[in-house]
Amino acid sequence: MKYSKQRELILNSLKENCSHPTVEQLYEFIHKDQPTISLATIYRNLNQLAENGIVKKIEGLDNTAHFDHQTHDHYHFICKHCHQVFDIPYDIAPDLDQKVKNTTGLNVTSYDIAFRGICKNCQNSIN
Amino acid sequence: MKYSKQRELILNSLKENCSHPTVEQLYEFIHKDQPTISLATIYRNLNQLAENGIVKKIEGLDNTAHFDHQTHDHYHFICKHCHQVFDIPYDIAPDLDQKVKNTTGLNVTSYDIAFRGICKNCQNSIN
DNA sequence: CGCCATATTGATAATGATTATTATTATTGT
């Protein structure tokens, strides 16, 4: 993996945006400072960073991929109203890969939990 | 919801295909007997059936939706090699919505777990 | 039964997210 200032910028921007942004959101954010950056570059680099375990790609929350600069095990909650993503601690359901192995014999290499609901802010503002 | 023979056919076909088919797979299957059926009809009806709780829509396994004629709580494992989907019993991680509520205060209305790995058949055949 | 309101269909255009293509530019090792 050769250095590029675009990749560095993308990674730093993701670290600043702790809100699990989508590619489009990250593009909007970066585009303000770097108007020449291409959307394809964001896609390419985020996928590359995810493949190398430097960031985490979160799929299955809604119909678009979100990215997370935190790589430690944890789960996610997405608000069906504002689409904001919240972290859910790993220890509410630890070692599920091992439990699946024990009960079914299947070897789990990765897994994700997508929790859905209405977040506290939206719950208040909807009333 | 008004009756239609297409919807009945789609639901019956899903019940016969216990393999968590995608829309495309179900279309191929039905198209053999009913060559005039439209792909849009399959999409429309599966979504409608899912909204009414008659079938279950599984998202987040890969980049396409799968459908399940079983509506009771359970999780899924998708093989990264053959893309077949397997059921994982609910009791390996029960009441996660309640646990999330207790630890974070968030109200979970639905959640899914996507387990990924290589299934036993593929594990053998790859060697 | 026949009529009407309305739901559904089939065909296809449109959309949205993502990936592929390609000529050009940047990075790295020697």
Place this chain on the structure above:
DNA sequence: ACAATAATAATAATCATTATCAATATGGCG
């Protein structure tokens, strides 16, 4: 500084899904 290779910007292409709409089917009611 040069050559090999990776990365970029711009954009076309792809894939899954949804929207549109004229034609057809369903179900209730007189």
